[in-house]
Amino acid sequence: MSDYKIDATAYYAKTHEWVRMEDDIAVVGVSDxxxxxxxxxxxxxxxxxxxxxxxxxxxxxxxxxxxxxxxxAPISGIIVAVNTELADNPEFVNEKPxxxxxxxxxxxxxxxxxxxxxxxxxxxxxxxxxxH
Amino acid sequence: MxxxxxYDTHVAMNGRMVEFAGWSLPVQYPPGPTLEHQAVRTAAGxxxxxxxxQFELRxxxxxxxxxxxxxWDIARMQVDEAHYSLLLYGDGTLVDDIFLYRRPDxxxxxVNAGNRSKDLAWLQANTLGxxxxxxxxxxxxxxxxLQGPKAEQILQRLTGADLSQFATRTxxxxxxxxxxxxxxxxxxxxxxxxxxxxxxxxAVDFWQTLLAxxxxxxxxxxxxxxxxxxxxxxxxPLYGHELDARTNPLEAxxxxxxxxxxxxxxxxxxxKVKMEKPQRLLxxxxxxxxxxxxxxxxxxxxxxxxxxxxxxxxxxxxxxxxGLGYVPGEYSTIGTELDILVRDQAKKAKVxxxxxxxxxxx
Numbered sequence: 001m002s003d004y005k006i007d008a009t010a011y012y013a014k015t016h017e018w019v020r021m022e023d024d025i026a027v028v029g030v031s032d033x034x035x036x037x038x039x040x041x042x043x044x045x046x047x048x049x050x051x052x053x054x055x056x057x058x059x060x061x062x063x064x065x066x067x068x069x070x071x072x073a074p075i076s077g078i079i080v081a082v083n084t085e086l087a088d089n090p091e092f093v094n095e096k097p098x099x100x101x102x103x104x105x106x107x108x109x110x111x112x113x114x115x116x117x118x119x120x121x122x123x124x125x126x127x128x129x130x131x132h
Numbered sequence: 133m134x135x136x137x138x139y140d141t142h143v144a145m146n147g148r149m150v151e152f153a154g155w156s157l158p159v160q161y162p163p164g165p166t167l168e169h170q171a172v173r174t175a176a177g178x179x180x181x182x183x184x185x186q187f188e189l190r191x192x193x194x195x196x197x198x199x200x201x202x203x204w205d206i207a208r209m210q211v212d213e214a215h216y217s218l219l220l221y222g223d224g225t226l227v228d229d230i231f232l233y234r235r236p237d238x239x240x241x242x243v244n245a246g247n248r249s250k251d252l253a254w255l256q257a258n259t260l261g262x263x264x265x266x267x268x269x270x271x272x273x274x275x276x277x278l279q280g281p282k283a284e285q286i287l288q289r290l291t292g293a294d295l296s297q298f299a300t301r302t303x304x305x306x307x308x309x310x311x312x313x314x315x316x317x318x319x320x321x322x323x324x325x326x327x328x329x330x331x332x333x334x335a336v337d338f339w340q341t342l343l344a345x346x347x348x349x350x351x352x353x354x355x356x357x358x359x360x361x362x363x364x365x366x367x368x369p370l371y372g373h374e375l376d377a378r379t380n381p382l383e384a385x386x387x388x389x390x391x392x393x394x395x396x397x398x399x400x401x402x403x404k405v406k407m408e409k410p411q412r413l414l415x416x417x418x419x420x421x422x423x424x425x426x427x428x429x430x431x432x433x434x435x436x437x438x439x440x441x442x443x444x445x446x447x448x449x450x451x452x453x454x455g456l457g458y459v460p461g462e463y464s465t466i467g468t469e470l471d472i473l474v475r476d477q478a479k480k481a482k483v484x485x486x487x488x489x490x491x492x493x494x
Contacts (some may be wrong), residue, residue, distance in 0.1 A: 042446035
């Protein structure tokens with residue numbers, strides 16, 4: 001049984017990042033399951049805008065009371081925005097994981113890479129099997 | 133893995149169970165480490181610390197032996213007094229840091245969970261020629277901690293003993309919630325509070341009673357994460373992090389615990405360290421660049437690694453990124469700038485005064 005919230009409109013990586021399309025821009029954050037496993041988040045290290053990243057590349061770091069975890073780019077692209085609000089309010093990652101986005105990407109190979117990710121239904125099943 | 137008598141209670145409370153020093157204990161409950169930490173600073177927190185070991189020492193030579201095996205001068209301790217102390221190896225390094233309670237007819241020695249069997253063996257190995265009995269009572273004793281500015285008012289409702297007259301670092305055998313137990317006005321959080329030693333069989337009911345009694349005062353059950361962040365802010369060392377068998381008490385800034393005017397195991401080696409000055413010192417530092425300095429991260433100056441971090445986190449009370457670590461003495465002055473290597477990046481920090489949080493005892 002999973003009690004984790006899932007954003008039905010997002011796609012998910014096995015490493016618990018979500019990606020949601022807003023027009024042609026991909027918005028990336030970490031899932032409710034991820035924030036719960038991390039425990040209280042105390043700091044977020046964000047990438048620089050303009051950086052070109054590959055799918056699976058460590059792009060940001062989320063520091064919790066427990067550990068430092070990499071946030072991977074679920075898809076390849078160029079970083080066009082970072083959520084500087086998280087620098088002062090890292091607790092947003094715990095409080096509203098699907099609003100507390102980390103960075104936005106201009107996708108490079110969207111169709112092919114999105115197909116590699118899980119949709120909400122598949123991710124819900126995945127967290128039930130893999131979380132805790 | 134060992135379980136405390138409260139294991140099922142923690143699970144029922146949705147405690148997140150983790151392995152710590154061979155014990156299954158809650159690292160946090162649903163409120164989370166930050167709120168649990170705040171509860172102890174502003175109201176009260178209840179901790180299951182039954183993983184800690186307790187030994188009883190009694191017999192004609194008990195005092196003579198204890199004087200010899202640890203660093204604090206126990207001749208200065210009155211009956212009912214409690215004091216922090218250290219067990220050292222012959223080379224002056226640390227076996228463990230401990231708490232001593234002088235009871236009317238015996239001594240209680242409280243040791244770290246991970247060192248329990250090692251300490252018992254070390255103590256036993258040194259008892260040759262002494263007429264005494266050393267008993268490990270950890271399994272029949274449950275140890276809890278009730279800590280925070282409201283700890284006294286909560287506990288007072290459950291006992292006839294006048295806690296307003298109960299001094300810090302003393303102990304009291306009394307009845308609380310109908311249970312005969314020993315209370316120490318001691319702790320590991322930097323707040324006023326109590327450590328309670330009760331029969332393991334009474335633990336579950338006692339825990340529930342305490343939580344219910346303190347509910348309206350803001351009492352929260354607290355896990356290991358809050359215990360660690362609280363002791364960290366007060367700069368109390370944790371064995372396995374600031375202290376270990378390669379560390380001597382002078383570099384760990386525990387010189388205040390040493391009673392030089394008596395003989396004790398490790399004294400000669402430690403005296404040599406004192407004369408020659410320690411090669412490194414424990415420092416507190418604050419990050420200038422935002423980053424979490426974690427245990428084992430390297431400390432560098434001019435691209436040269438000079439030391440390492442032993443504990444580090446974002447301080448919930450002070451809202452700063454802080455750390456403890458060892459560096460050579462010349463870099464230990466307050467204000468000295470250092471680099472902490474965080475994932476291969478040098479992040480600026482500066483040496484600051486310890487403790488980060490000034491303990492508030494009664």
